[in-house]
Amino acid sequence: MSAPSQGQLVDFGEAPLLALRNIRKTFGSTTALAGLDIAVKPGELVTVVGPSGCGKSTLFNIVAGLEEPDAGGVIRYRDRSCHAAELLGQVSFMPQRDLLLPWRTVVDNAILAIEVEGVPRKEARARALAMLPEFGLAGFENQYPQQLSGGMRQRVALMRTFLFKRDLMLLDEPFGALDALTRTMMQRWLLDVWHKHRRTVLFITHDIDEAIFLGDRVVAMTARPGAVKLELEVKLPRPRRADLVTDPEFIRLKRLLLDAIEEESIKSFNLSRPAGA
Structure with missing residues (x-):
């Protein structure tokens, strides 16, 4: 079956707020994303993890309307297909640094x-x-x-x-630079605020514990070129307690994600090694 063209309506299942299908993005000879499919339902908090360089930031730049994917992919927002540029200003985006003006x-x-x-x-x-x-x-x-x-x-x-x-918030490792104790406190505080406002959140992190603790679903990406390697639903109860990290289901999910990301990290390392090394 041929890839759908930009602007073509595609069946994404249960009415997501945002859905991406067959997203590909290249920069010169480097392919950052290839065949990426992801959907986020209204009010959902979806976390994204993956090995370094897997294209997470490229994904966010597309959803924020800062980058246009290559031809052939479909972006659907609020039940209509659109170009990435149409999302500019339609989502709120917090990058890794706070960017406060002194x-x-x-x-x-x-x-x-x-x-x-x-x-x-x-x-x-x-x-x-x-x-x-x-x-x-x-x-x-x-x-x-x-x-x-x-x-x-x-x-x-x-x-x-x-x-x-904005209905959709993009949070790109907002707690990555914080110490462990402050980070844990910020995670619990964010969940309280999110529960009150019920915004839809797509949250990038390198921390698997954080991804499970915060998320309704965790999406693990492959090594570059990035696609979805694994998607796990987190059925742990809310509100999330600090001791949740010792729950057997939490540990099971963590093991699955660690195995998936380790496999992709090894693949990425082997691909980056010079021939004969």
Whole structure:
């Protein structure tokens, strides 16, 4: 069967908010993604893991509308097929770094996206001030980024992402630079905020425990060129408790993901070795 053309409607099953089919992306002689299929349902939190260089960031750039996939793939958002460029501004995207502006206070950094969108400054600040307690930032509205801890900076960046109200949020390793204790606390806090707002989230991480702890589903990618290697539904109860990591089902899922990623990492290493090495 020939690959569907861009713009052609495809049956993706139960009405997802976002669905990608047969996505391929090349950069010169390098193929970053090949035959990638993924779907995210409304209100779902889907985590994405995979070996280094597997194309996770390329996937996010496509969903954010920053990169167009090669011809032949289909992107479907809100029950219609579209080009990646049409997603620009339709999703909220938090990259790995917090990207806070050092000359703006906490509240002024938080409103940056909606201010650029055209929300009057007074209204934008009122929205942010009302949300500060929920993000653990009450009393810090006039502080500058250099006065904050790493965890607090990430909360400001996440608050900025939540204020930019879009149904789909892309979070690219938001806790990757934090120490283990702060990271664990941030994971539990994020789940509380997500449960309240019920945004649809696609979350990239290198941490398998984090992927299982946060996700409704975990998608493991192959080594480059990236595709879906394994997809696991996480049926562990919510709200997620800290001791969940000792649950036999958690350990079973972790073992499956470790095996899959180790296999792909070995494959990637062997492909990268010089001939005869």
